[in-house]
Amino acid sequence: MAVKKFMYINRKAPYGTVYALESLEVVLIAAAFEQAVSVAFLDDGVYQLLQGQQPQAVGMKNFSATFRALGDYDVRHIYVEQESLQARGLCAADLMPLTYEDEADDYQEKSSIHLVSRQALTALIAEHDVVLSF
Amino acid sequence: MKYIVMVNEGPYQHQAADTALQFVRAALAKGHTMVRVFFYHDGVNNGTALATPPKDDRQLQRAWSELAAQHALDLVICVAAAQRRGIADDKEAKRHHLAAANLAPGFRIAGLGQLIAGCIEADRTLVFGD
Secondary structure (H helix, E strand, O other): OOOOEEEEEEOOOOOOOOHHHHHHHHHHHHHHHOOEEEEEEOHHHHHHHEOOOOHHHHOOOOOHHHHHHHHHHOOOEEEEEHHHHHHOOOOHHHEOOOEEEEHHHOOEEEEOEEEEOHHHHHHHHHHOOEEEEO | OEEEEEEOOOOOOOHHHHHHHHHHHHHHHOOOEEEEEEEOHHHHHHHEOOOOOOOOOOOHHHHHHHHHHHHOOOEEEEHHHHHHHOOOOHHHHHHOOOOOOOEOOOEEEEOOHHHHHHHHHOOEEEEEOO
């Protein structure tokens, strides 16, 4: 089976609507298909990766820990749009550390998060065969 | 051209449900192949058999069922999204001891793997959402 390049684009805040949670469910299921996977966060989607989420107070389950499992599912390309972070007064240090083990480099833990400009992200989207936006 | 269409919004709530239906109709009329239509998020509500919209309005759920019958369309409702929103076929209704099933004719309930497999098979993936 041919391998396609899949990109999942997340543009919505983690709570308030169900898009973020159900998007993550797609990414995890899709991992079993052994396709090349990238996940991008832009607009309010960057809030999905914030550290220290406490949504229990509004009756929501905190699913943010599930993002940390992405490395185990071979999801190593997580792109966060710089302009979206800046517009919301956020920086890389506000985000959860997301890592994967690089088997080509003695299983060193490496960061999966790549900050990219809007222009660079545009080019990345164009490189992918399948783009699913949430 | 082989297409897969993903419908992420509910009928009457959001234009995306109408636009998806119109696109699928137009693509089929032009002779294109529809690998699958996959309903996710509130899009699963397009597959209820229990909607009774006003008679002078468009009949979205029925339109999908009719299109499926005419073109042997594969209309797939995501099982996890359907369970959250109360869309069930006979099997799901039995499995979860529900009072009734409500899946409209021409639809089937299946897993997210059907979306990914369809994206791999199709030449183009189109997402209709917010």
